Amino acid sequence: MQLKYPALFQQQCYINGQWLAGSEEEVITNPSNGEVIGHVPTMGQNEAEQCVDAAHKAFSEWKLTTADHRANVLRKWYELMVEHSDDLATILTLEQGKPFAEAKGEIAYAASFVQWYSEEARRAYGEMIPSHRPNGKIVVTKEPIGVVAAITPWNFPAAMITRKCAPAFAAGCAMVLKPAPETPFTALALAKLAEDAGLPKGLFNVVTGDAIAIGGVFTADKRVRKVSFTGSTNVGKILMNQSASTIKKMALELGGNAPFIVFDDADIDAAVEGAMIAKFRNAGQTCVCANRLFVHDAVYDQFAQKLAQKVKALKVGDGFADNVVIGPLINAGAVAKVQAHVEDAVAKGAEALCGAFAKDGELFVAPFVLTQMSDDMLVAQEETFGPLAPLFRFYDEAEVIERANNTESGLAAYLYTRSLGRAWRVGDALEVGMVGINEGLISTAAAPFGGVKESGLGREGSRHGMEEYLEMKYMFMGGLDQ
Numbered sequence: 001m002q003l004k005y006p007a008l009f010q011q012q013c014y015i016n017g018q019w020l021a022g023s024e025e026e027v028i029t030n031p032s033n034g035e036v037i038g039h040v041p042t043m044g045q046n047e048a049e050q051c052v053d054a055a056h057k058a059f060s061e062w063k064l065t066t067a068d069h070r071a072n073v074l075r076k077w078y079e080l081m082v083e084h085s086d087d088l089a090t091i092l093t094l095e096q097g098k099p100f101a102e103a104k105g106e107i108a109y110a111a112s113f114v115q116w117y118s119e120e121a122r123r124a125y126g127e128m129i130p131s132h133r134p135n136g137k138i139v140v141t142k143e144p145i146g147v148v149a150a151i152t153p154w155n156f157p158a159a160m161i162t163r164k165c166a167p168a169f170a171a172g173c174a175m176v177l178k179p180a181p182e183t184p185f186t187a188l189a190l191a192k193l194a195e196d197a198g199l200p201k202g203l204f205n206v207v208t209g210d211a212i213a214i215g216g217v218f219t220a221d222k223r224v225r226k227v228s229f230t231g232s233t234n235v236g237k238i239l240m241n242q243s244a245s246t247i248k249k250m251a252l253e254l255g256g257n258a259p260f261i262v263f264d265d266a267d268i269d270a271a272v273e274g275a276m277i278a279k280f281r282n283a284g285q286t287c288v289c290a291n292r293l294f295v296h297d298a299v300y301d302q303f304a305q306k307l308a309q310k311v312k313a314l315k316v317g318d319g320f321a322d323n324v325v326i327g328p329l330i331n332a333g334a335v336a337k338v339q340a341h342v343e344d345a346v347a348k349g350a351e352a353l354c355g356a357f358a359k360d361g362e363l364f365v366a367p368f369v370l371t372q373m374s375d376d377m378l379v380a381q382e383e384t385f386g387p388l389a390p391l392f393r394f395y396d397e398a399e400v401i402e403r404a405n406n407t408e409s410g411l412a413a414y415l416y417t418r419s420l421g422r423a424w425r426v427g428d429a430l431e432v433g434m435v436g437i438n439e440g441l442i443s444t445a446a447a448p449f450g451g452v453k454e455s456g457l458g459r460e461g462s463r464h465g466m467e468e469y470l471e472m473k474y475m476f477m478g479g480l481d482q
């Protein structure tokens, strides 16, 4: 691996400001070719407890620092991420597979959370409320919640970390992090830059290894006051259950099943462009990916043809190769899920306009566009998390709203129409946390990201993302006439 700053490639965990090896190690491979990239320690309960000890101690000092100080440290971390973005993207592409240009985009996005919250650190305002009694004052202050545990996924190995860490540190919290087993090196590189930026020891701890043992400590230890998880709905439910015994605050960013609705009055070319990004970013492996594309009968064939034409032109391959826009999927299980969805749909009458699987063992999938879809197919109910665009035909607005909402998920939705009234009506009616209107890419540090229903709890990004790490304290000051 050619890095300008080789120290970014760390194969040890970062606990209490020290880089620690383990007695056992996990092998990390490149999903593009199966080659070994390196190793990380297999740590468990003891090391997770050490992380919490360190974070608890660091929190007691960090919470007393000024907002200005925290803002400056975060600003430095942001600047280092920007400075080393080529190296960070190289590590990210190696372990995750996404094309290098897209990895650079993720690093910029990840850094933008650190920038945003370096600014927001200064704005954790409280409140004065008119008193209900004479000679009294109602005062509300904001305090950092305490030690936060984060568990993150492999699809955005950098951004899913910074959008938890940055507001946590800005608010005055400390953090213990377990990154995804597939993508630990990006997390450790971020920790290295945090160290360089002057984050005090113990404030940010990164532990790799046994997810169940580490998650057990994170959810049971009384000193951890909040768990922030991004991942599957099933694991989110497990962590919520485990956290019940100590009543922890939870932030859960779970699975989606996003509808992408194209009305007959839409700008079809814009809708096709939007679908390309909403469906195929990160090879379809994002929780806000369009999972069900509903297209009005009057424009269905036109949309299908235009989309398939563009999809056929997408270059699939290794993330470092020129012009590649679709990298490998993360593992064999991910490929098997796409395969199951395609086979189920085709068996029930769907037609594939394009798409193919690589030879055995390879994780490349040439993206699929399926037409003649029906709501009894697997993909209508489950998130594919892969490069498969299924096109469902619809006939009217009320019908498509009902079908779009017919899922336990409620993360993102997209709709394309030229009618202002329809945009508002349908946007209001969709049971989701985020709606893209004539737009396929909605993620930004400036906006609150999160879902409703079984897609989760809480929001990340914007000022609301900072509130997640703050507790309110109400103080009544009485007897002011004395």
Ligand code: ADP
Pocket: 151, 152, 153, 154, 178, 179, 180, 181, 211, 212, 214, 215, 216, 230, 231, 232, 233, 235, 236, 238
């Ligand atoms: P995916 O299937 O996409 O990998 P998961 O929800 O299984 O999504 O994983 C997301 C994160 O949750 C990863 O860091 C993983 O190691 C972690 N994880 C999975 N199971 C558990 C568990 N029982 N306790 C704690 N963490 C877990």
